[in-house]
Amino acid sequence: MSMSPAEQTPAPDAAAALSEATFVRLRVHASGSAVAAAGVLGRALSTRHVPFRIRATGAPEAATDDDLTVTVGTSDESSDLELDPTDAATVVRELGVEPDPVCALAGFHAAGDEPDADLEAAMAEQGVESRPGVAVPTADLADGLAHSTLVHAPWSGDREATQALLAELSLPAELDADAHRNVASAVALDATTGDATPQAATAVERILHPNVTPNGPFETVGGFADVLDATVRESPGVAIALALGHDVRETALDAWRDHAQAVHAALRGATTGRYESLYALSCDLSSPGRLATVARLARDFRAPEPTVLAVGAGAAALVSTGPAGLDEQLAAAATELGEATATGGPAEATLSFDPAVEPKDIVSAVREVRR
Structure with missing residues (x-):
């Protein structure tokens, strides 16, 4: 069943139901946007001392009459609420809680949507700012680009090939704005030529013009979104822990790398x-x-x-x-x-x-x- 806008629960109604719940079961679609939304909702429920459980699975879960079942990014006739992932920040504000801005921003990036004005303001307060370059989760550009699933290029999934690409650019030890622009230009060129189709010119924008996150778990918002999206498909429990703010960064990065290597190789073959x-x-x-x-x-x-x-x-x-x-x-x-x-x-x-x-x-x- 598709989740049409008419079927999605309005934010005020969802917040009212969540505030009165004795236990909340969140069942989320295995995607970066949905798991980020679950993280935003879970953190808010913790703040309000409402117990909850999050599962990223396609299988329904048995619940008692006292539980509130919420699906995020998918539809289920047995659920009490159905939420679009991009509504999570609005719902928790209705609960009287400010959403974690970096996790919420990562969810919007994963969904391919623009954040609302409140999130943009929170982004500025957190020191998140846009710069030239590429949206990767790690400070190591070769690692970040080789394992990104925001783009597919000849070097994707191959760290050595990515290192060769960067070596050709003769980048300085400390990257300045011009160096970041050179990296972005090289990535955009490789992703939109050769076997690429015309829509690649639009798709590659997801990895360009990153928002850097000085107080986030990863280098950029887009990198965080990429790790969430890959990890929830490899190891859902790790992705949920990451979205809830637990220290699983290295485990999540390992899952992200495994995912990227497998999918880029599969696409080529x-x-x-x-x-x-x-x-x-x-x-x-x-x-x-x-x-x-x-x-x-x-x-x-x-x-x-x-x-x-x-x-x-x-x-x-x-x-x-x-x-x-x-x-x-x-x-x-x-x-x-x-x-x-x-x-x-x-x-x-x-x-x-x-x-x-x-x-x-x-x-x-x-x-x-x-x-």
């Missing part, structure tokens, strides 16, 4: 097919989360069609350039595939199925429900 309004990739992955990132990177930098299906062994992911009822489409496809389940939202959804099913059969099933 994928077998592809083009259909009407659908671009399909078959690759050697079995993780729905990794396949979702492969599909997103293909959509942004390689796909000639607006919707991308990435199929692996026992899992698939469907993404599009905008809300298109993808969760409903995969749910319909799942009914035709026997022991299959689908979860997600209108713009990104994943499918789990019997690994014995051939990728071509998944492509056929998805094409059929999209007719």
Whole structure:
């Protein structure tokens, strides 16, 4: 079921329900925007001494009559509230709590949305400011660029190739504004030439013009968003702990690196097919989360069609350039595939199925429900 604006719970109503809850169960979509929103909500609930539990999973959780069940970034008929991730900051303000600005900003970045005026003001108070360059989580540029999933370029996933790129720029030991601009220009050029499609010129903007975070867990807001998005797909518990402000930085970075290396390699090695309004990739992955990132990177930098299906062994992911009822489409496809389940939202959804099913059969099933 897609979560339409009409179905989303208004912020004042959500805050009223949360303030009266005895226990809150937050079930979030496995995406950076949703887990950041869960972190913002969880921190506010802690401030108000409301016990809660957060799970990033597609499976419903048994709850008692006294629990309040909230879904974030996805839809579930059994939930009491359904929230859009970008509404989290507004909801906690309605609770009388100021949202953690860096986590909230990371959520907006992951969602591809602009923060509201209140968050922009809080950003300035926290010393967060924009500068030239690239949005990576680490001070080590080679590490940050090689493992970024905000961009796909010839050196993505390969630290040595990224070091070679930076060496060609003859950067000073201490990077000034001109050096940051040179790095950004090189990244933008590599990401938008060669096999890149026209939409890459817009997609690459996500890694440019970063907001630096002197008091945050990572170097930039975009880098924080990237780590959250990758980590929730690799190790959901670590991502949730990170969003709640716990000291799991190094563990999260390890998950981010593993995720990046796997998805960039899979995208390069994928077998592809083009259909009407659908671009399909078959690759050697079995993780729905990794396949979702492969599909997103293909959509942004390689796909000639607006919707991308990435199929692996026992899992698939469907993404599009905008809300298109993808969760409903995969749910319909799942009914035709026997022991299959689908979860997600209108713009990104994943499918789990019997690994014995051939990728071509998944492509056929998805094409059929999209007719």
